[in-house]
Amino acid sequence: MRRRTDDVSFPIPDRDVLVTSSYRPVLDAVGSIAVLHDRENRLVEMNTVAERFTGYRTADLRGQPFFREVVAADDVDRYRRQFAVVAEDVLPNGYETWWSLRDGSRRLVVWTHRPLPTADGELLLTTAFDLTDRRDREERLQYLAYHDDLTGLANRRRFLEELEHRLAWGRRYAEPVAVLMLDVDGLKDVNDRLGHPAGDDVLHEVAARIRTRLRTSDMAARLGGDEFAVLLSRADRERAEHVARDIAATVAARPLLIGRGTLAMTVSTGAAAFPDDATTSAGVLRAADDRLYAGRSRRRSRDLEHPPVPDERRIQRVFERQARRAEMARRPQPAGTTSTRSTSGQEEVG
Numbered sequence: 001m002r003r004r005t006d007d008v009s010f011p012i013p014d015r016d017v018l019v020t021s022s023y024r025p026v027l028d029a030v031g032s033i034a035v036l037h038d039r040e041n042r043l044v045e046m047n048t049v050a051e052r053f054t055g056y057r058t059a060d061l062r063g064q065p066f067f068r069e070v071v072a073a074d075d076v077d078r079y080r081r082q083f084a085v086v087a088e089d090v091l092p093n094g095y096e097t098w099w100s101l102r103d104g105s106r107r108l109v110v111w112t113h114r115p116l117p118t119a120d121g122e123l124l125l126t127t128a129f130d131l132t133d134r135r136d137r138e139e140r141l142q143y144l145a146y147h148d149d150l151t152g153l154a155n156r157r158r159f160l161e162e163l164e165h166r167l168a169w170g171r172r173y174a175e176p177v178a179v180l181m182l183d184v185d186g187l188k189d190v191n192d193r194l195g196h197p198a199g200d201d202v203l204h205e206v207a208a209r210i211r212t213r214l215r216t217s218d219m220a221a222r223l224g225g226d227e228f229a230v231l232l233s234r235a236d237r238e239r240a241e242h243v244a245r246d247i248a249a250t251v252a253a254r255p256l257l258i259g260r261g262t263l264a265m266t267v268s269t270g271a272a273a274f275p276d277d278a279t280t281s282a283g284v285l286r287a288a289d290d291r292l293y294a295g296r297s298r299r300r301s302r303d304l305e306h307p308p309v310p311d312e313r314r315i316q317r318v319f320e321r322q323a324r325r326a327e328m329a330r331r332p333q334p335a336g337t338t339s340t341r342s343t344s345g346q347e348e349v350g
Contacts, residue, residue: 023118024058033109033128036116041065041083044123053130055102066126072098072106083113096131108132148222150200151207159221159229163281166233170274178240178273180230181288182210182247183296185266187226198258202265209250213243228267229285240271268296 027034027047034047043061051057054070061069071079075098082095099109111128146158154162163179170177184206191199203222210220210228219231230247232240248267255262270292272278277287 030127033111033126033130035066035126035128036123037066037126038121038123041067050128053101053107054099070099070101072100074098108135151204151222153207153210153228154219154221156221156223159219159223159231160281162219163231163284166231167274167281167284171279175234176236176273176275177284178232178235178237178271179284179288180232180240180244180247181270181285181292182228182230182244183268183292184226184228185268190263194258194263198263201258202256202263205256206251206265206267210247213247213250229288235273237271237273237276240273244269244271268292268299270295 023036023045024047027036027045028049030047031049033050033053035043035050036045037043042063043058043066045062046054046056046058056069067076067079067083079095079097082097094110094112096108096110099107101107108131109128110131111126114125114127115122116125146155147153148155163177166177169175184202187199187202190202203226206228207220207222210230214220214230217233221229221231223229230243232243235243248269252264252266255264270288270290272284272287272291274284278284
């Protein structure tokens with residue numbers, strides 16, 4: 001596929017310059033990757049920039065088809081098609097090809113050809129520009145436009161776009177679409193007590209556990225802060241509530257190891273579905289959010305009405321341990337003994 005690259009400029013020497021058999025000084029003056037070859041793609045000369053970039057010396061490849069060693073194996077066919085067109089084209093042109101360098105790395109290169117008269121007949125001058133870093137930056141920016149950088153999940157923008165798309169599909173084919181809203185409980189307290197890195201660990205782990213409970217057709221997203229959302233295709237509210245319970249149980253199944261301690265994790269959830277609960281994206285999200293907060297309020301009310309019952313046996317053991325410490329402190333200590341700990345370094349608990 002031909003691709004014009006008007007935004008990339010290649011320094012091209014004058015057509016009348018290469019009229020001697022000493023090509024290297026002229027190619028080195030180009031300043032970018034420069035390769036001279038015939039119309040059969042056999043290498044004649046490379047400049048210093050090209051040698052450093054590819055890892056090959058001109059002597060290693062002279063007389064051989066350039067693509068045989070330099071063009072990536074999975075891109076050779078495309079390069080041959082491009083070259084066949086270029087060899088007959090006297091106009092500036094730009095193509096992208098993956099090059100395989102001598103050290104085994106791959107770089108995306110955009111290149112252009114220009115026919116040049118020489119003492120050996122007309123040759124083709126290829127000048128090239130390494131596009132890899134710029135392409136990586138573009139792909140990174142595109143990724144960040146639709147993903148949450150911390151968790152790798154879709155972000156709010158991507159989630160809302162996908163929700164609109166699936167609702168349109170649901171309207172057309174009379175299929176239900178469900179949404180889950182999830183809040184990480186106590187995240188602010190974690191940030192305040194343990195620091196934001198610990199809070200980030202919680203968010204990352206919650207995201208990972210959410211993923212394990214979803215189908216490939218489902219979408220999970222972090223909307224921001226402690227808020228997550230899940231989009232379920234072909235699912236009514238009953239199915240969504242089942243998934244919500246499954247996710248909540250998975251998140252709470254085991255504590256998160258942080259430093260030398262562990263941290264219990266829980267999430268509050270709410271579910272809603274199209275078309276039973278609402279027929280617009282805003283309506284479905286509002287219904288799911290309302291159920292999340294209603295469920296959280298009911299749980300808090302239960303906690304107030306039925307506070308945790310103290311473990312009397314544990315309290316009794318604490319008092320007994322304190323009494324033994326006091327008794328040991330009153331006893332005369334052998335000379336040189338200043339500690340109430342055993343020789344193992346562990347506190348005696350009896």
